[in-house]
Amino acid sequence: MKTSNALWKASLQGRLPQPLAAEIDKFESEILLKQQGKMEDKVFAETRLRRGSYGQRYDNGQRHDGKESRQISFPSVHTKGPGTLWDAPGMQRIKIPYGGLNAAQLETLAELSEEYSDGIAHVTTRQDIQLHFVHIEDTPALMRRLAAVGITTREACGNTVRNVTGCPIAGVCRTEAFDVTPYAHAMTYFLLGHPDTQNFGRKFKVSFSGCAEEACALAHIHDIGAVAVVREGKRGFAFYVGGGLGTVPQQAKLMSDFVPEEELLPLAQAIGRVFARLGEKKNRNTARLKFVIQKIGLDEFKRVVAEERRTLTPDPRWTDYLKDVAAYREEPGKPAGLLQISGPADGEFDRWRQTNVYRQKQSGYATVTVTLPLGDITADQLRALAVIARRYTKETLRSTVEQNLVLRWVSERDLPALYAELKAAELALPGAGTIVDVVACPGTDTCKLGISASRGLAAELRSRLMAKGYELEEAIRGLHIKISGCFNSCGQHHVADLGFYGVSRNKNGYTVPHFQLVLGGKWEENAGAYGLAIGAVPSKRIPETVDRITSRYLAERQAAESFHAYAKRIGKAALKAMIDDLAFVPPHDSDAGYYVDWSDAREYTIGDIGIGECAGEVVTPIEFQLTACEREAFEAQLALEDGQVAQAAHLAYESMRNAALALLGWRLTPHDGTPDGIVAAFKTAFYDTEYFFDPFTGGKFAQYYFAAHEQRHQTYDAEQAHRLIEETQLFIEASHACYGRLSAQKVAA
């Protein structure tokens, strides 16, 4: 903890916007109260989350060092949340509404990353910035320094309206209906701290897109996704609701094909009130808006929202901002100009220009993407970029959901000089938005829920693909790879061409890091389709998986067929057959590398599992059975692909039941063999005992099985069957994990 924190309070006195200053003072008092034992853990945890101060891996003080699980002896005995030690470093999330940044903000972020973190600022898939390894007592000073440059961390985490995202090229985009920036801005500050958004059971995400075709703001994965539309000369939005990724992804549904601009904020407020009233509060696993819509149906939801809208007391803020919207425009820093190239061709510049320069709708100007490997940028680079932004633009920067930064309004004439300066700052990496620009969530590096090393894998794939560079065919270069460390999908794996999420498998008596391969997702059309997992591959064989699938695509695609269309045409069975042999894990003594995750050196185990009781057996019967369940879940996908919806739902349910049976058989738990009897025995043996629970999701995945059992005679539509398959896959994953945990305990005992 810094000894200078009080100095910042004094030196920034009077320089912060009053409401932010008051908010930070309040948080500082809460920190003191917590240290004095006058605040409950749960209450303090929610309080700090609402300020963006998040827990990080190992904050319970327990860490497996590769040999044994050891206690980290932090000096303080205090806690900052249930099971969260006071001294354990945390992550500070910093909201950057629609990604908008200026030079002074970059410089402040640089200072904060150096002084309170590890020298790196990380751009997230929601256009936020995150700092890691931050001490809780430093956060008020950090927040004051941010507030002094107009940034708040308020409601960056917790059950709040999260960062409002928007197209990073809004206002300069050639295909947009209009610039959504002023609307995103108005929405951000209207909902921030609004009394109607303070009583949510879960987070709430909003995005703004300028058009329906591109991917920029991913409308379909949001609780509210507003897509700009002009109708009869009037501005408005196609309004999508109830989307989300996470464990059970749901595409947002069209609530209205045209919400006039003056109705945007009141409608959002009404939805907020409905969500606060009808949303689940106790069980966070079913607390997102999508579950409200699922439960009452879209039509009823529309009716309830319309009713709520009628009861609202008019608020001048709903429309006050509109008078400035027409006049809103960013100014360029320099006159427009055309690119003039003199002298010999510069291949590096040309390659960079091909992928990192976007010609704006304003002639003579371009938007330049600064590619950040894995979303990371150093303090020195942030400062260099601030200088560049001042020199070439009017500091018109944005962060992107692909974890990059963009500089807008660069005169095309300046591109060579700008490139040279970016290059000097090591910020001129080419490949923005291509296959090398791999997106990854924090995963096991810092996230408490991470199962596999998403960043380690992303770095590995990135470096291998970069090495191939421009030998890669155009069709492959355009693909998107997105990686999440677990099923929660912070890496947005569902909407990638090649998506991966971390899982573990018990093989040869050890736990082995794996990733599920997710295919069928679509990044374009605002996240137009969600993929499904087709099979788990050991982490160390993912690069081979990528090579194999992309080579086959290249060899077999028809004309200009997209990867999405190709995957759909050849079908999941053929895709799965491509990778089946890659699931093999060699025995530990012949290749121990499989048992260590990327970017790590520790053996990947749960506790000190070592060689299990089953040493000598290559695969235990339960592993066979759970693998068969995965196959059945996959067959359910194939049936769905074929339009056999009822069969798909039936197979999905069967595979859940068989996974439950596998666990019951393994523990020699008696049951009568009927569907009811199996559920009852499973409930008694695994749910009531909480053996099936993991520390973060509790019994959520078991509930999927119970619900599927209850509804097994109902008629499913395609969307419901898709969801059931998702739930089935998670139930099977949880069964693998349960088996892993219980075997570890058995060995330890």
Added chain:
Amino acid sequence: MDIQHFRVKLFATPGSRPHLGSAIPVFHRWIQESRVPETTIDVSNYDHVPSGPGIILVCHEAIYGLDEGKGRLGLVYNRRTALEGTVEDRLRQALGAAEAAAALLEQEPEFAGQLRFDRNSWEVVVNDRALAPNTDATWTALAPVIQKVFDSRIGAGGYSVERSRDPRDLFTATISAA
């Protein structure tokens, strides 16, 4: 000025060509074997970031790193928690910790023959702009401390001190033995 949070960097010799990623198993081993006095937490890999922090060993009291900041490979010791004693004591602690870690790293089998640190040059940074902005006033306050510490290590007049002048930088002085 009650200065805390010194960061010291020892530069690798020009002939050093280590594979940066080799520091990952080394730092994990340091955690397993409690090779440094601090409360160790975890290892982070920033090898993918050009001129970045490289591979870091995060501890409660400090961060160690095989660092590539400003394009120069070196060993960094970055003090995070406050220390008792005088400012001089705190600077000595950071220098001592950096040198001890550098010696340990040089002996690790992963770096055999590939990594050596120059013991004639030190970058001393105060990682706190409120306590030590990069100004003449800080320089005036810190110069005697630096002098006292390096006089005793090298001998008076046996070294030169150069200071960064960019006000946006952390207070940074580079000490080079003659």
